[in-house]
Amino acid sequence: MSAMLEVRNATVTFPRPAADGGRLTAVGGATFALQAGEILGLVGESGCGKSSLGRAILGLVPLAAGEIRWRGRRIDTVPREAFRPLRRELQLVFQDPAASFDPRMTIAESVAEPLRALVPQLSAPDRAARVEAILGEVGLAVELAARYPHQLSGGQLQRAGIARALIVDPAFLVCDEPVSALDVSVQGQIVNLLARIRRERGLACLFISHNLAVVAHLAERILVMHRGRIIEDGLRDEILQAPRHPYTRTLLDSVLAVEPVAARRLIAARPSSRDAVAAPELTP
Ligand SMILES: Nc1ncnc2c1ncn2[C@@H]1O[C@H](COP(=O)(O)OP(=O)(O)OP(=O)(O)O)[C@@H](O)[C@H]1O
Ligand SMILES: [Mg+2]
Structure with missing residues (x-):
């Protein structure tokens, strides 16, 4: 069975602010796939290209190279006005x-x-x-x-x-930092809500956050992005227990150092696909 969403070598560039005619590479060749009903986490520090990748998947920014397929069909070449039926999904x-x-x-x-x-x-x-x-x-x-x-x-x-x-x-949601503007006390409630909705609706989701603990609470699989590239793609538990890339280790250490209690609780109290509703409401 082919994946619901396939992203191959997706590359997003923007004109440089200095207007020297050069272009900045926000996403430099991202490749991954997402299955129906899967929650895929996308984590990385500010400016690493997470939103650009999410927006490219939704047809909101063009690809400079690569391709995006939705249910086997190429969608990155669909003109904006023809994107409307896809927007429902x-x-x-x-x-x-x-x-x-x-x-x-x-x-x-x-x-x-x-x-x-x-x-x-x-x-x-x-x-x-x-x-x-x-x-x-x-x-x-x-x-x-x-x-x-x-x-x-x-x-x-x-x-x-x-x-x-x-x-x-829809069949697929891109949640771009859906909790980072919220008080910590409310973040857990929204994450739990997303977990429940996803379970009840069988929705697939690309869940973007700079906070690895928040991503780890929700996602079964995690992509780690650094300077426009996906440097790690693995199951949540593998990434938390044995990150392969030193940058992932840094992300994990920093979230544990800055918010040790909240982060440990988020990581530990992950709602499984069966008992998300029973997971505790998270408080700071
Ligand atoms: N519309 C745009 N025009 C020019 N440059 C852009 C635009 N959008 C993003 N960029 C640049 O692309 C790079 C990646 O930005 P992006 O917003 O995708 O990162 P991000 O990982 O979502 O960051 P954050 O965590 O702060 O939301 C940054 O250098 C940013 O300045
Ligand atoms: Mg962003």
């Missing part, structure tokens, strides 16, 4: 929920937006029913639907961000 959860919501729209309106755009034939009452159901699924009280983004906490807003991505019933 491949969705994004943003880092900063406050910045990703339009302040003039209610939560219900924002969450309904992808449905309006991608499933325009759906009637307004059907759309409202879908919004209500999805808000329940992510644990948001129905009263919050009529509120505006500034009236919600960061954690509530990220739940709404997840609802907005899920409402079109």
Whole structure:
């Protein structure tokens, strides 16, 4: 069986800020595959190219070289306007929920937006029913639907961000630092929510974070990225117990040094695919 998502030698470049005509290589030839229902972690320090890779998979930035296949079909060459049917299958959860919501729209309106755009034939009452159901699924009280983004906490807003991505019933989510803008006390709740949703829906996910402990809590397999390259690709337990690359060791040591208690708890209390709901809610 071929993988659901195959990324081969994906290369992303940007013009250099100095405008000398040169280009900066944000992603230098990334290769990996992701199976249906798999949560793949992508970890690395700030600026190493994680978001560029995630955005390239979603057709939001072009590849300079390489290819991306979704269910066997090449998608990196699909023009933006033809990407729409794919957008139902491949969705994004943003880092900063406050910045990703339009302040003039209610939560219900924002969450309904992808449905309006991608499933325009759906009637307004059907759309409202879908919004209500999805808000329940992510644990948001129905009263919050009529509120505006500034009236919600960061954690509530990220739940709404997840609802907005899920409402079109995607098969694959790119979660780009979905908890790093949140208080540590809320991070575990959102990670656990993603684990439960993934289990219940059989969703595949590329989970991006600079924090190896957060990635290790959720992912079965982890890619470690360093300066635009994937330097390690292995099962979570192999990577935690016997990292092959010295840089991975550095990432592990740094997270344990900076947040020893929270990090150890995240790493230890990993929800397995069977008992994610029973995993403890994480507190700092
Ligand atoms: N739109 C852009 N234009 C120019 N350069 C960019 C653009 N987006 C990213 N870059 C550059 O590409 C490199 C990789 O950035 P990217 O945002 O992919 O890293 P990241 O790993 O997601 O970092 P972070 O953890 O801070 O989110 C960086 O040097 C960044 O400055
Ligand atoms: Mg990023």
